[in-house]
Amino acid sequence: MKQLLKVIQLYKNENTLLDKAIKNDREAQHVLFEMHAPKMLSVCRYYIKDIQNAEEVMLNGFFKMFSNLKNFKGEGSFEGWIRKIMVRESISFLRQQKHVEFPVETIHYEKDYTNNINTNIEVEEIQQLIDELPEGYKIVFVMYAIEGYKHHEIASMLNITEGTSKSQLFKARIMLQQKIINLNKTSYGTK
Amino acid sequence: MEPNKFEESLRNKLKKRTVEPSKDAWNRLEERLDASKQKKTTSFFWIGLAASVIGILLVVSQFFNSENIKSVTPVIVETPNVISNDNPKEVIVEETNDKVTLNKSETEKFPLKTYPPEAQQVVKASPYIQEGKTIINNVASVENKDINEKDNQPVILKREALSIEDQKVHDIIAQIKILKENNLTVTDADIEALLQKAQKDIGTQHLYNEKTGMVDAKLLLEDVEAALEKSFRDKVFEALRANFNFVKTAVTQRND
Numbered sequence: 001m002k003q004l005l006k007v008i009q010l011y012k013n014e015n016t017l018l019d020k021a022i023k024n025d026r027e028a029q030h031v032l033f034e035m036h037a038p039k040m041l042s043v044c045r046y047y048i049k050d051i052q053n054a055e056e057v058m059l060n061g062f063f064k065m066f067s068n069l070k071n072f073k074g075e076g077s078f079e080g081w082i083r084k085i086m087v088r089e090s091i092s093f094l095r096q097q098k099h100v101e102f103p104v105e106t107i108h109y110e111k112d113y114t115n116n117i118n119t120n121i122e123v124e125e126i127q128q129l130i131d132e133l134p135e136g137y138k139i140v141f142v143m144y145a146i147e148g149y150k151h152h153e154i155a156s157m158l159n160i161t162e163g164t165s166k167s168q169l170f171k172a173r174i175m176l177q178q179k180i181i182n183l184n185k186t187s188y189g190t191k
Numbered sequence: 192m193e194p195n196k197f198e199e200s201l202r203n204k205l206k207k208r209t210v211e212p213s214k215d216a217w218n219r220l221e222e223r224l225d226a227s228k229q230k231k232t233t234s235f236f237w238i239g240l241a242a243s244v245i246g247i248l249l250v251v252s253q254f255f256n257s258e259n260i261k262s263v264t265p266v267i268v269e270t271p272n273v274i275s276n277d278n279p280k281e282v283i284v285e286e287t288n289d290k291v292t293l294n295k296s297e298t299e300k301f302p303l304k305t306y307p308p309e310a311q312q313v314v315k316a317s318p319y320i321q322e323g324k325t326i327i328n329n330v331a332s333v334e335n336k337d338i339n340e341k342d343n344q345p346v347i348l349k350r351e352a353l354s355i356e357d358q359k360v361h362d363i364i365a366q367i368k369i370l371k372e373n374n375l376t377v378t379d380a381d382i383e384a385l386l387q388k389a390q391k392d393i394g395t396q397h398l399y400n401e402k403t404g405m406v407d408a409k410l411l412l413e414d415v416e417a418a419l420e421k422s423f424r425d426k427v428f429e430a431l432r433a434n435f436n437f438v439k440t441a442v443t444q445r446n447d
Contacts, residue, residue: 024228033217038209045210055212059220066224123204145198146205169246180197 014078022069024095029066036079039063046142047090049131054090061089087147091158094135102136102164109143121183129179144169259319359389360427363435371438382435386427 019182020028024101040061064087070083121129132140139158143149149157154165362386370377 024224026224028215029224030221033220037212037216040214041210042205042208042431046205054210055216058212059216059223062220063223064226066226123208126201126204147204150204 014186018069018072018078021066033062036082037078043083043086043147044090046130047087047094047139048148052071053093057089057093058086060093061086062176064089083147087143088157091139094139100134101134102158102160102168125183129176130185132179133172133175136168137175140165140168141172141176167168356393356423360394361429363389363427364430367431367435368438370441377435377438382431386424386431387425390423 017028017032021032037058041055041058044058044061045051048054050055061082065082072078112173130142140154143154143157144151151162151165151169154160155162158165363382365386367377367382370381
């Protein structure tokens with residue numbers, strides 16, 4: 001019961017905060033920023049290796065979010081809405097920085113071994129593995145495996161075909177599988 | 192291609208992760224938000240200023256346009272031409288009347304019978320000459336024209352009149368004088384014959400324009416007929432009476 005009351009309180013607080021933030025209330029905006037910035041910076045960091053760039057992208061995302069806050073109609077969670085903004089900003093940044101390629105090759109989908117990998121690796125190691133992926137693979141993998149987007153959503157957001165999205169994911173998985181095997185080998189070797 | 196266990200574990204681990212932004216992150220964002228707010232207000236200010244300037248310009252332009260229209264409307268008047276076209280007769284009649292009275296008072300020797308068509312043409316031609324000028328000038332020129340006509344035309348008319356009709360009158364008087372001097376009796380029939388002859392001569396002179404070789408018969412009839420009927424005859428008779436009495440008394444005195 002107490003938890004429920006807390007949730008209602010939080011909901012009310014977020015609504016009032018949003019109302020104030022729409023009216024350009026700096027304090028409310030600051031509270032919203034403090035609440036969501038760490039998670040959003042983490043999202044940007046999935047895609048962008050350099051933390052300073054990731055932070056800059058996150059600030060851009062927040063700036064756009066506050067500018068368009070009146071357009072938030074409350075469909076879905078507020079956090080989900082900001083997260084979507086951050087993903088779009090990150091993709092846009094990567095495309096501005098360098099030409100992101102999604103090479104189309106005929107792929108023979110073989111058995112995926114990543115399912116059988118027992119992963120006890122830390123978050124930082126996971127991020128490092130993702131950082132090492134080519135941009136095209138990385139974006140599709142993060143969007144699909146981490147963010148939970150569907151292939152048709154990814155295809156429309158990246159302006160590619162669904163087939164390309166699938167092939168990018170497959171290649172990303174193979175590459176990650178290989179990397180994790182290598183990582184395990186070295187870790188076992190050291191141990 | 193469904194998310195596998197490995198990916199699920201990755202997701203769970205990554206979703207829990209938080210990355211603390213740098214301390215000045217909020218300040219940087221706040222600066223950008225403040226700048227955009229100022230930009231918005233300034234843009235609104237400039238849009239408002241531009242709108243008001245356009246509004247003022249529109250009002251001013253309408254004001255000036257209306258003034259132009261006001262100043263133009265009287266200028267459009269082509270009535271000077273109409274008046275001058277329609278009223279030359281009046282002008283001429285008035286002027287000739289004035290002139291006649293002047294002539295009467297000035298010289299009884301040269302009484303006026305009528306005025307020649309050339310004189311009318313001179314007056315009639317004047318409005319068409321005025322058309323070449325600007326409309327604004329036309330308004331003023333009407334007045335000037337009236338003045339000019341009053342000042343100058345009578346002189347022209349007088350000279351023209353003297354040159355034709357009065358010469359005839361002189362001729363008739365001279366012939367009567369000759370008849371009197373020759374001791375011949377002058378009957379009314381003789382005088383009438385002389386007058387008719389003189390009238391015919393004047394008529395032929397009217398019909399023929401020396402300058403152009405042609406004359407507008409209608410115009411001539413309209414303008415001349417009435418004046419000729421009234422003024423010419425009356426004036427001739429007046430002149431004849433005066434001179435005839437003079438001659439008559441002279442003859443009776445001599446006989447006495």
